[in-house]
Amino acid sequence: MKDIGSEEFIMSTLQNKEVWEKTDRWDDKKVDIWFKSELKNGNQVGFGWSHEEPIVDLMKSYITSYNDLPRFVHQFQNKLRNETRAKSGVIRCREFIMKDMYAFCGSDEENMEFYNKSTEAYLKVFKRIGLGDITYVTSAAGGVFTDKFSHEFQTLCESGEDLIYVHKDNNIAINKEIYNEETVKKMGLEMNDFEEKKAAEVGNIFNFGTSKCEQMDLYFSDKEGNRKPVYLSSYGIGITRLMGVLVEVFHDDKGIIWPEAVAPFKKHLIVLGEDKEVVDAAEELYKKIIDNSEEVLFDDRTNVTAGAKFADADLIGIPQRLIISKKTLAENSVEVKERSSADSRLVPLTEMLAVVEGI
């Protein structure tokens, strides 16, 4: 996000009724996922399920002139949504972390430039975590956010809640909610070339044009001194859900297979047995890895069988498993196995230490 010019910040969970009333999104009949409570003085307070209204309100203090534009900000923040049915674990839950980004621009052109740049950045993110080949930029209705078309990032996934139509040649898709002859023709494509798939929405981007800022009275003076409404677009990645989708996509019957880019640890070091020599060798390797700022999970439990340690390692799904035992030490080696492969190999300890130290 920083590479495309966005600054990180964070907004509050607590939400002002007045701010959301300006766009008529406080009313439970308009937005049915609000959690609300009451202050001691009887005033209502909401809990943030989205942050478009408060960021536009906040930006009134920072944007008055064309000199202040464009402005891009993003946060990693906890959203609270009063879903009727929380389901599929972290795929749909009432509390989750979202990365949300907001672009404030002085013209449609500037806004669209950032919209396209962000689309590329998002695709890069999904590619880096291994979902590139099964994640599609998908045309969708605006939903509660906007009455224009929007774009979703949909990842093919059996436990996904959405149905999308994927084009057989192009790297695009259309959400079922707007999939019809008219939409397809507008895109210059044929309905026969689309195939229905189940997918999970892992990101979405919305172009509000000037509508939201007009509603909320966010205007700026252009170079000629004319008062003009600010262009707004918003960009979200559902971090928590994405974690669930990753597990749905990358697993086998033994457990998770974390992609390296998002694995909680890079290595899972297991020591077998309690012989001093073995434990010392494992401790030495552990310290070397830590000293070189690599992330390693060290299973030095003494009251657990080898089988249980292997099963736990498979379940947790760290990309690389290292085993040190009497057997491997007899060959001055450590056993190395990738979680994604069935084969293991012996690597001389000296070589492993050199790799860890980046020599």
Next chain:
Amino acid sequence: MKDIGSEEFIMSTLQNKEVWEKTDRWDDKKVDIWFKSELKNGNQVGFGWSHEEPIVDLMKSYITSYNDLPRFVHQFQNKLRNETRAKSGVIRCREFIMKDMYAFCGSDEENMEFYNKSTEAYLKVFKRIGLGDITYVTSAAGGVFTDKFSHEFQTLCESGEDLIYVHKDNNIAINKEIYNEETVKKMGLEMNDFEEKKAAEVGNIFNFGTSKCEQMDLYFSDKEGNRKPVYLSSYGIGITRLMGVLVEVFHDDKGIIWPEAVAPFKKHLIVLGEDKEVVDAAEELYKKIIDNSEEVLFDDRTNVTAGAKFADADLIGIPQRLIISKKTLAENSVEVKERSSADSRLVPLTEMLAVVEGI
């Protein structure tokens, strides 16, 4: 926290009624700062103002035997408290970040050992951010958390809400709420040696003994197979409030003076004028600083006077201000000024680049 053996994790904002009823802390008459709302099915849900109950509940899945103890965990998490009066900016607000840590131990001795270790760690934190000399370990009542004595970390501060009695020789204090002849005598001290001061509570630590775990049914089997309640102590630092206290303590009439350890940036680079030579030199220095992973705020605004830039720099309070202008470049230098001092000096650009590159 990691140095004393704690693992970082994070808990949810949403809270289960049932968990808090076990200790009778769901009732608004017992705890008057709850924010509560309702799920779609009519069930009540709370918003976390503390996380002692949920962490004890969670630990039931992880602690069953002496092998599982001790266990230390901490989080940086957003607390929500329905305060009657939010005041003094971030010193007392309804939403704030807390670092809370929890220790689960098998014996009083183990628990007290961690209690003392944490006290030392906390004092180290306050020392590192420049509050060491005016922050006191203060004896206090247990408050809503416990009926035993607890300890607060109180920082002398005119806008603080607490009154504490500081001993003239020892590095300790007593909160007004328990300051009386009896308490002082118990400590083997004299009332004459204490002086009343205004202070802000920046941290607190509580020893629950086994009471909380007994209430919530968290027991473990010791080596002999006996069922015993787990010892619990909890440790908090109010990060958001601490930021406010830092500003109260470190400021002058021009603005904030951030201590280096917590400054949002280490350097504030200002370029004056729009001559290509000057701007290029500033950009080069900026890139060098960034490349060496130092944090720098770069004021390259072109529509702002030098005076306004200086005033903003003083207001924001970054520890070191660097100025590049036609005047400084005439001497191949950059002007360097610490925010905490009135004096500036010229440093040759070559020397500054070498310092930045750590040569």
